[in-house]
Amino acid sequence: MTTMDDEGLETEEHSAGGLADWLRGMRSALRGEHDADVPCGGCTACCRSSQFVHIGPEETDALAAIPPALLFPAPQMPEGHVLMGYDWQGRCPMLTDAGCSIYEHRPRTCRTYDCRVFAASGVEIDDAGKEMIAARVRQWRFDDPSAADRRVQDALRSAVRYIREHGDLLPEGSEPVTATRLAVLAVEIVEAFLDPDWESQPLDVTAQAVRVTLGPRPPQPGSGAGQPPRDP
Numbered sequence: 001m002t003t004m005d006d007e008g009l010e011t012e013e014h015s016a017g018g019l020a021d022w023l024r025g026m027r028s029a030l031r032g033e034h035d036a037d038v039p040c041g042g043c044t045a046c047c048r049s050s051q052f053v054h055i056g057p058e059e060t061d062a063l064a065a066i067p068p069a070l071l072f073p074a075p076q077m078p079e080g081h082v083l084m085g086y087d088w089q090g091r092c093p094m095l096t097d098a099g100c101s102i103y104e105h106r107p108r109t110c111r112t113y114d115c116r117v118f119a120a121s122g123v124e125i126d127d128a129g130k131e132m133i134a135a136r137v138r139q140w141r142f143d144d145p146s147a148a149d150r151r152v153q154d155a156l157r158s159a160v161r162y163i164r165e166h167g168d169l170l171p172e173g174s175e176p177v178t179a180t181r182l183a184v185l186a187v188e189i190v191e192a193f194l195d196p197d198w199e200s201q202p203l204d205v206t207a208q209a210v211r212v213t214l215g216p217r218p219p220q221p222g223s224g225a226g227q228p229p230r231d232p
């Protein structure tokens with residue numbers, strides 16, 4: 001189905017599925033239980049959006065598939081964590097006209113990236129260079145909401161609001177530095193906000209629930225798609 005966006009540009013809608021189902025899948029992908037299952041179609045926007053791709057030292061398969069010259073140490077992360085950059089057009093060097101040239105060996109960051117996280121959380125991705133992702137995000141349509149979907153949507157929006165207003169209460173190293181990190185963090189802490197009465201609890205009770213969910217955090221790369229998803 002074709003629609004027009006706010007600027008009068010033609011857009012195409014893509015089904016994002018049910019919101020509650022999506023949240024379950026996204027959370028298990030972030031836990032590393034499976035890859036994100038995004039119906040990307042022919043889209044490669046996130047591979048062409050000037051994103052640094054984080055690769056951990058345990059990702060030996062991905063590291064073996066990527067020329068070492070394309071990798072550099074990830075700032076503020078332990079030794080062995082690296083980032084892969086992008087070319088002057090913002091394209092990942094592993095991207096070809098036929099798609100990802102190392103698809104079967106792609107980094108975890110790519111495996112967990114799911115741009116529906118922006119549509120689900122309501123976080124605007126307005127960073128420079130991310131316009132193609134933002135355009136794709138506007139095309140997602142979640143199914144007509146069930147009661148469970150509405151509960152999830154309210155909880156995700158509350159989690160985003162909490163992070164914005166009380167970022168100082170998050171464990172050290174969790175503070176989001178990008179729109180992607182903010183949206184993913186909301187997914188990670190959403191359980192604390194599924195109780196519709198969470199706002200009637202003292203702030204420190206909520207903060208403690210969030211801390212327990214997140215646990216101790218390693219330093220996060222400043223960019224990063226997914227685990228952070230590609231930040232992107």
Ligand code: SF4
Binds near residue numbers: 040044133
């Ligand atoms: S921007 Fe979204 S739809 Fe496009 S390739 Fe990336 S995850 Fe898939």
Ligand code: SF4
Binds near residue numbers: 102107
């Ligand atoms: S390695 Fe990741 S960012 Fe690069 S082309 Fe493959 S999926 Fe895209």
